[in-house]
Amino acid sequence: MAKHPAQKKRRVEVVVISDVHLGTYGCHAKELLAYLKSIKPKTLILNGDIIDIWQFSKNYWPAAHMQVVRHLLSLMSKGIKVYYITGNHDEMLRRFAGMKLGSLQIQNKVVLELSNGQKAWVFHGDVFDVTMQHSKWLARLGAVGYDTLILLNRLVNYGCQKLNRPRMSFSKSVKNRVKSAVKFINNFESTCADLAAENGYDYVVCGHIHQPEIREMETFNGKVTYLNSGDWVENLTALEYNAGKWSLYQHSLALAQMELADNTEEEGDSAEELHGLLTNHQLFENLLAEFNQLKLRA
Template sequence: MTTTYYPSIWISDVHLGYKDCKADYLLDFLNSTRCDVLYLVGDIVDLWSMKRQFYWQASHYKVLECIQAKAESGTRVVYIPGNHDETFRSYVGKSLFNIEVHRTFIHTTSLGKKFLLLHGDDFDSATRYNKLISIAGDTAYDFLLFLNRWTNRVRRLYGGHYWSLASWLKNRVHKAREAISAFESAAIHEAKKQGVDGIICGHIHQPAIKVQDGIVYCNDGDWIENCTALVEGQNGRIELLHWSDIQHVVNVVELDKVKAHDAKAA
């Protein structure tokens, strides 16, 4: 199999052990790419879901097996546990099966730009106003994924490609957009406080690349709704890739142009 090389790759919110995990698409992505560093930015395994109802497919195991094989064959694998796999935060500073475990991490690109890496649940206080709203939001999200699952089953019957109904609906609900915007603002604020050029996170299942207030905000999305990953190219660009039935670039940021653009805007 021909593979595409990237110096660095970021994935998060895989949610292995959850019924809506798109493990087959992720496995195809992992087998189609190679990198020097693979960053796992949290919620790789959904321990919360498995406590409620155990669900584990062969494809879920194969994803873990593929990641382990990469770690053993020389790829540096950095794991930043999220809230759904927070049990593994007790291993921060240690190594598990050749995989480094960190609470946060600083990645330096080939162009010398520094990015803060974290899962993103640190910013929940910026997006959740009280417990009742949180519960209502979780219930609504489960319903969205139910609709998403059945919509794509029907689409496949008629030869259609995978499409995220859940993501489409979220982007059209005012309160959801408010919560996403609040999360992004909190992440950008944290990057400024840390004195870095940008931030890479996951958590909210909303893939994005944007430049705001001189900070590059990147969210690698998820493998529940969107099937997206971030990659750093050899030319210094960070790309957001969509990987389902049809692979394509969603968005790109050229880091060598960010500073000049911001100076012009100022």
């Protein structure tokens, strides 16, 4: 198969991605891999829910999901600063907050000093979710329902593509029409902005609600810019910071399809081989054991 000409990677000062949900049917791992291979960041912030430990199953871990993990590891090996900020779906890693391993840091929140002298307060955002605080079982049930809805949505959109009809988003429709969902999103954004302004930060950067946004907000304590990196389940978005400005990146599905043939060839492992690897070595049990050992040595 003829390869597409190699494209020069874009240099980006800071990249923020969140809510990838590796290990679920809704995750667009191939598209994320294509995006990550198209950029050269100085700092990469993984702002929570990267691996969905809530719904992780050894029966579903496609090759593309492992390729994303391997690419992230390759960025760390090159000395690129990577912050892994814990979210609710990967809260198991919160016990390792503060741990540093090479260029990787695991944190619950980060204050980022930007090149323009301003400060960005970065955290996942589930701390402001009342359901997470008081009814975690309900949040987990909702996560399963959401993943099922996304899977159904992808099947419907496959049919739409065959019939040359526009794509649909069930969850976006629900969010836009249900008043309680709209109210929750507005309250979430206002709470984040209020606290950021109160603490003297110029930007507050979140994930969690799968709603990409860049918006300047007026609070009692002054103006602050609220940013949300969206997700890689529905919106396929990331935040990028360059030359003193933030921008919202929306990945093109068409572009991803052109690039993915090469990505698959480069990585090599089949889904069956990776599935066997995970089953035999119990990926997460070993990963946590390794973190424990590293913490004891530190």
